[in-house]
Amino acid sequence: MPITHVAPTIPVTTFGGISASQLISHPDAVNTQSDVVIVPASGLTYTMTASNTAVIGTDITLTADCSIVLPSTGTQCWCRVRQTTVMTSISATTGVITKGGPYRVLFSGGGGGTWVGPTPIMSGGAGAVDLYAFSRAATTDGWTGMAFQNLTDLSVNAQEYVYIVTASTATVTLPSPGLAVGSDVTLSANCSITLPPGAVGLQCWAYVRQPATGGSYVYTVTFLNPGTSPPAVRWVRKLVPVMSTGAAAYDLY
Secondary structure: OOOOOOOHHHHOOOOEOOOHHOOOOOOOOOOOOEEEEEEEOOEEEOOOOOOOEEEEEEEEEEOOOOOEEEEEEEOOEEEEEEEEOOOOOOOOOOOOEEOEEOOOOOOOOOEEEEEEOOOOOOOOOEEEEEEEEEEEEOOOOOOOEEEEEEEEOEEOOOEEEEEEEEOOEEEEEEEOOOOOOOEEEEOOEEEEEEOOOOOOOOOEEEEOOOOOOOOOOOEEEEEEEOOOOEOOOOOHOOOOOOOOOOOOEEOOO
């Protein structure tokens, strides 16, 4: 069945913030639903991360026809597979062939498995996104898979919508919790992040990352409330967190 998501009308309110370093003694549970392993280039084979204690998702961008090996442990996992945006083409004027997608995926391993419905074929459009969700009763059983294909909304996992910013610039405005519960922002400058409007009781989270290569690894981030004065977020115990530094360092807020 297709995934649908209807964004509710959400009044503006003020967010309070908490950093990962403050979670240990905080009474409120914070759940990001699952860990996500991001694979920006698939290669020919990829083995998904295994865990018996967490639901782990994998986000793979295809760069070739890829054989994806399911985990040997755990009872739930999911895999978001993205088609390359570079499609094979031939120039009408020069006859030059540019080789690219569409690429295909094959899931195997983890004790074998079956699909709910017909065996899916990866969507072929440039930049197409398919979600594959897997479950099994025990680690000795094979995986049962369900496919949700040709997704056109924001980046989707089995629990929530995730808004991904690969280069921040100086300002970023996060989408409403009705559209994206989580955000994943890689800094490319000192950045002011404006939080989304939201209703009482709703939550959001953000991974904020220093770049892995190619520049400064000491960018700073400031969180702001939308449409309030003063705009600064109020932090638990008034302890404003300091962004971690170093190549690929990241913090969860």
